Amino acid sequence: MKQITDTILMVRPVAFRMNEQTSVNNYFQKNMNDPDLNISAAREFDDFVKKLKAVGVNVIVVDDVLEDNTPDSIFPNNWVSFHEDGQVALYPMFAENRRKERRLEYFSKLEEAGFKITDIVDYTAAEEDDVFLEGTGSLILDRVNEKAYCAISPRADEDLLIEFCEDFEYTPVIFNAYQSVGDKRLPIYHTNVMMCLGEEFAVICLDTIDEKKERKNVLKHLKQDGKEIIAISEKQMHEFAGNMLQVQGTFGKKYLVMSARAHRSLTEEQVAKIEKHCEILSSEIQTIEIAGGGSARCMMAEVFLPKA
Known part of the structure; x- marks a missing residue:
């Protein structure tokens, strides 16, 4: 089994805006006063894709469908995951207007690129x-x-997580993670804003796991599997420093992909720890982060499918 891949599916935005249906529990989203929001987001998207391709990452870009009015289509990793045995999982989405993002026609683009899909779960x-x-x-x-x-x-429903783990033969490591919103501690909407898992390391905001027992359990699993722990603060998490993805480029060279904003938030010591394992690749995606409430990792759906 591989932990990282050299192939990524990305969706180019055509109707990007702050999604009012997701902002109810995504506390990273902010209103932006930009009449050309989609133009700005598309420019950031294209620059990001260019950087990934420049280091040899195989990026399969598909276009969003304007008529569907899907403001968050730029974040495909929320509705699909691709697996080495040829299975594809389709996921239930909280926001109704995000459900239209699940476009099975994108799979034919992957098949055209030589990948094999054996089953859809x-x-x-x-x-x-x-x-x-x-x-x-x-x-x-x-x-x-x-x-x-x-x-x-x-x-993220616990029973459904367990069902997924039974179907795909994973062991669930379950916990609660919170962020400070005003004077309240509220659940973080997605695990991938507070945690990233590379081949040999984990970038994680341990401060969000308020329950000491749960924090200990997460650390136990990571250490058991030989992961170097690179801890980030809650402040850094709010700069999207947890929303990263390790990928592979030309000649098997490895990169940790993140936004420029996340990169800027890291300390010299954290950068040095990451660079022991791989190079950092970052891109400016401020519009996408502020209005969309997601960052670099959310934009990339990893393709682990076998070749046909």
Whole structure:
């Protein structure tokens, strides 16, 4: 099993804006006074793709559909995950207007690129019961050690997580993660804003796991699997320093991909720890981060499918 891949599926935005349906529990989103919001987001998207391709990452870009009016289509990792055995998982989404993002025609683009899909595991019927699990936003998958880390939230249901783990033979590592919003501690909407898992390391905001027992358990699993722990503060998490993804470029060279904003928030010591394992690749995506409430990792759906 591989933990990282050299192939990424990304969706170019055509109707990007702050999604009013997701802002109810995504406390990273902010209103932006930009009449050309989609133009700014598309420019950031294109620059980001260019940087990934320049280091040899195979980026498969598909275009959003204007008529569907899907403001968050730029974050495909929430509705789909691709697996080495040819399985594809489809996930139930909290916001109704995000459900249209699940476009199966994108899969033919992957098949045209030589990938094989053997089976689709569809969890989307859970939406009828208001039960959600938003893909690799909710699930941080340790594919090698077959563990699924998940912070429970309105977008990550524990029972559905366990069902996923049974279907895909993962061990669930369940915890609660909170952020300070005003004077309240509220659940973080997606695990992948507070945690990133590389081949040999984990970037994690331990300060968000308020329950000491749960924090200890997460650390136990990471250490058990030989991961170097790179701890970030809650302040850095708010700069999207937890929302990173390790990928592979030309000649197997490895990169930790993040936004420029996340990169700027890191200390010299944290950068040195990361660079022991791989190079940092960062791109300016401020518009996407502020209005969308997601960052670099959310924009990339990793493709682990076998070649046909």
